[in-house]
Amino acid sequence: MKILSKNLIKLRDIKTFKFKKAMINYQHVEIVNHFMKKPLILVINCGSSSLKFSLMDPKTGEESLNGIAQCLLSDNANISFKVNGEKQVLALLPPFDHNTAIVELVNFITKNNLFEQITAIGHRVVHGGEKYHQPTLITPQVKNEIAKLAKLAPLHNPANLVGIEATEKVFSHLLQVAIFDTAFHQTMPEKAYIYGLPYNLYQEHGIRRYGFHGTSHYFVTQRASSLLQKPLEQCNFISAHLGNGCSISAIVNGKSVDTSLGFTPLEGVVMGTRSGDIDPSIIFYLVEQLGYSLDQVNTLLNKESGLLGISGISNDCRTIEEQLLAGNKRAKLAIDVFCYRIAKKIASFSASLDNLDGLIFTGGIGENSNTIRSLILNQLSLLGFKANEQLNEEIRFGKQGNINDTTSRPCWVIPTNEEWVIAEQTQHLLINKGM
Numbered sequence: 299m300k301i302l303s304k305n306l307i308k309l310r311d312i313k314t315f316k317f318k319k320a321m322i323n324y325q326h327v328e329i330v331n332h333f334m335k336k337p338l339i340l341v342i343n344c345g346s347s348s349l350k351f352s353l354m355d356p357k358t359g360e361e362s363l364n365g366i367a368q369c370l371l372s373d374n375a376n377i378s379f380k381v382n383g384e385k386q387v388l389a390l391l392p393p394f395d396h397n398t399a400i401v402e403l404v405n406f407i408t409k410n411n412l413f414e415q416i417t418a419i420g421h422r423v424v425h426g427g428e429k430y431h432q433p434t435l436i437t438p439q440v441k442n443e444i445a446k447l448a449k450l451a452p453l454h455n456p457a458n459l460v461g462i463e464a465t466e467k468v469f470s471h472l473l474q475v476a477i478f479d480t481a482f483h484q485t486m487p488e489k490a491y492i493y494g495l496p497y498n499l500y501q502e503h504g505i506r507r508y509g510f511h512g513t514s515h516y517f518v519t520q521r522a523s524s525l526l527q528k529p530l531e532q533c534n535f536i537s538a539h540l541g542n543g544c545s546i547s548a549i550v551n552g553k554s555v556d557t558s559l560g561f562t563p564l565e566g567v568v569m570g571t572r573s574g575d576i577d578p579s580i581i582f583y584l585v586e587q588l589g590y591s592l593d594q595v596n597t598l599l600n601k602e603s604g605l606l607g608i609s610g611i612s613n614d615c616r617t618i619e620e621q622l623l624a625g626n627k628r629a630k631l632a633i634d635v636f637c638y639r640i641a642k643k644i645a646s647f648s649a650s651l652d653n654l655d656g657l658i659f660t661g662g663i664g665e666n667s668n669t670i671r672s673l674i675l676n677q678l679s680l681l682g683f684k685a686n687e688q689l690n691e692e693i694r695f696g697k698q699g700n701i702n703d704t705t706s707r708p709c710w711v712i713p714t715n716e717e718w719v720i721a722e723q724t725q726h727l728l729i730n731k732g733m
């Protein structure tokens with residue numbers, strides 16, 4: 299609408315009839331183009347050495363382009379773009395940083411005539427603390443708060459801010475919105491987020507459980523409610539996001555009431571390289587008896603444990619499954635521990651629910667590994683789950699659907715789409731603010 303009124307004012311100022319007629323034709327074309335081109339949201343997910351992006355129609359989730367800049371801050375830095383299924387990789391120039399990546403992205407977007415269609419930018423921000431439980435318009439004050447919250451997410455929030463600031467430089471005319479990974483779990487009750495620690499650590503220092511992967515749990519929960527044809531506010535699910543990072547969430551009436559990741563994304567089930575829950579005394583033992591420094595313990599628990607640590611082979615589930623088939627015992631142990639811990643966590647969430655509409659698998663492993671899904675479901679027969687092995691084998695590689703036996707409670711595989719949630723929520727916020 300803005301474009302129409304602006305053009306009408308311009309028209310009033312035009313003096314000669316001929317020029318006026320030419321302008322009307324020109325403006326007609328402009329207006330038609332404006333309304334034919336669909337508005338797109340640029341979604342940015344910035345890590346310390348990577349920057350993922352997607353240019354998306356928030357209504358349909360259709361991507362005009364996507365890609366990733368990787369190995370940033372090193373001389374291997376590169377950026378890859380995918381448009382219409384075709385991939386193109388470019389080396390980045392010095393200083394190989396996030397700004398360089400954004401400049402290349404803008405060049406690419408402009409070359410593909412997509413720049414004008416971008417209406418706003420949605421940023422994934424990992425930690426929103428207790429303050430942010432909604433999509434939030436980014437202002438200098440919000441950036442300050444994201445910076446303050448870096449003490450709770452030192453690896454993620456500073457990187458997210460770098461992405462926001464690099465993007466602001468080139469898209470200064472557009473609004474930027476933050477979508478927080480922790481937001482969906484802000485509905486957890488106190489009993490689920492308070493640790494068994496002195497209460498003042500929560501009051502004075504914010505030490506509590508926050509949960510992560512919120513946009514993913516939100517997306518699959520919505521999808522499951524439409525598959526079930528039941529209003530989201532009446533749906534109870536357990537969702538298992540199993541990727542390199544893993545989290546299980548209990549959803550009551552469409553809202554998160556508990557989740558396995560906690561103060562940081564280290565708590566909970568065994569993951570690709572993260573240990574998940576351990577007895578905290580192991581840390582004292584490592585430091586006092588084995589001479590580890592705190593930095594070494596941090597690296598051990600976050601980067602050297604999980605599937606990688608147990609198997610001694612890889613954090614990649616595909617590689618471990620190959621080794622399992624080849625008869626490798628440590629690969630088998632890694633998969634057994636992984637699945638048993640996940641099944642135990644799912645079962646423990648029966649304490650959070652009065653009834654259960656179904657279980658959802660998502661994430662790289664949840665969407666693709668029939669082996670892992672089958673092992674987990676087999677351990678949950680007491681809760682009424684049983685896999686249909688044929689469906690379980692079929693529903694992989696981007697397919698969505700039920701994998702349960704007819705005698706079982708419902709169990710779905712739902713490919714997640716965090717970018718779509720970010721694009722949609724960014725668009726909603728703009729509409730709600732009348733922009």
Ligand code: AMP
Pocket residue numbers: 540541542543570613614615616617619661662663666667668
């Ligand atoms: P994500 O972090 O969601 O990208 O998931 C990464 C994980 O998904 C890695 O452990 C991959 O090995 C795993 N994954 C992807 N495809 C498959 C597959 N076909 N079978 C087993 N695991 C897979």
